[in-house]
Amino acid sequence: MxxxxxxxxxxxxxxxxxxxxxxxxxxxxxxxxxxxxxxxxxxxxxxTPVEQIDEVITTDKLLRQRFQLQEPQALQNDQSSYAISAEQAKQFHDGGLSSAKLSHYLVPDALTYLPEDTHGLPEDIYFNLSGHERRHLADKEPKKLLPADLYQQLVFANRHDQIRAQA
Structure with missing residues (x-):
């Protein structure tokens, strides 16, 4: 008690x-x-007194929306980068360097222009690869594993070939 x-x-x-x-x-x-x-x-x-802390999730996208910021400058080019760079070149020829800078600050251009269809490799390295290696890079689907009954399939094909050769 x-x-x-x-x-x-x-x-x-x-x-x-x-x-x-x-x-x-x-x-x-x-x-x-x-x-x-x-x-x-x-x-x-x-x-120790423990209080429940509400975790506020802050991501880059939410902060950009909150402070009304534009999208970050792209690191690598895509198809839209060419139109942006053409517009900046036009602004440079029409209004000079200050106009081109203003155009860049409003809509930033990509930092680097890598060649397309080289799977992220520089051109000299990509074109130095053999055709087989380029084909492997182009394959989107991973290679399938060998079937589990491969040995039986080979034996069956061998026997079938022997029977057909005798007939």
Whole structure:
């Protein structure tokens, strides 16, 4: 019965005990002091106030919408990059360098123009590859594994060929 009442007491720290621990120290009652310390909770989360923190998800896209920023400058060219660069070249010829800079700041051009259809490789490396390696780069689907019954298929084809050769 007394054990259950001690469990229900929920002694977490010295604030729950009151002046009992202080009196045990001053009156040198080591047994009482040890008992009170043994009843304290070992879980640090009982002693530390914990608040629920709502995590705000911030992505680059959300921040750009919030501050009304344009899309970031593309690192690599695509088909739309050619139209943008042509417009900037036109602005340069019509209005000079300041007009071309303004056009670039409004709609930034790609940082690099890599050759197309080389699978991200520089031209000199891509054209140095053999035809087989280029074909492997062009394959979108991964190669299928060999069938599990390949040995049986080869034996059947061999026997069928032998029968057809004898006939």
């Amino acid at each position: 007394q054990v259950h009442t001690l469990d229900k007491a929920a002694i977490i720290n010295e604030l729950k005990v009151g002046t009992g621990i202080n009196q045990a120290v001053h009156q040198t009652r080591r047994a009482d002091f040890a008992l009170m310390l043994a009843m304290f909770s070992n879980d640090v989360r009982d002693n």
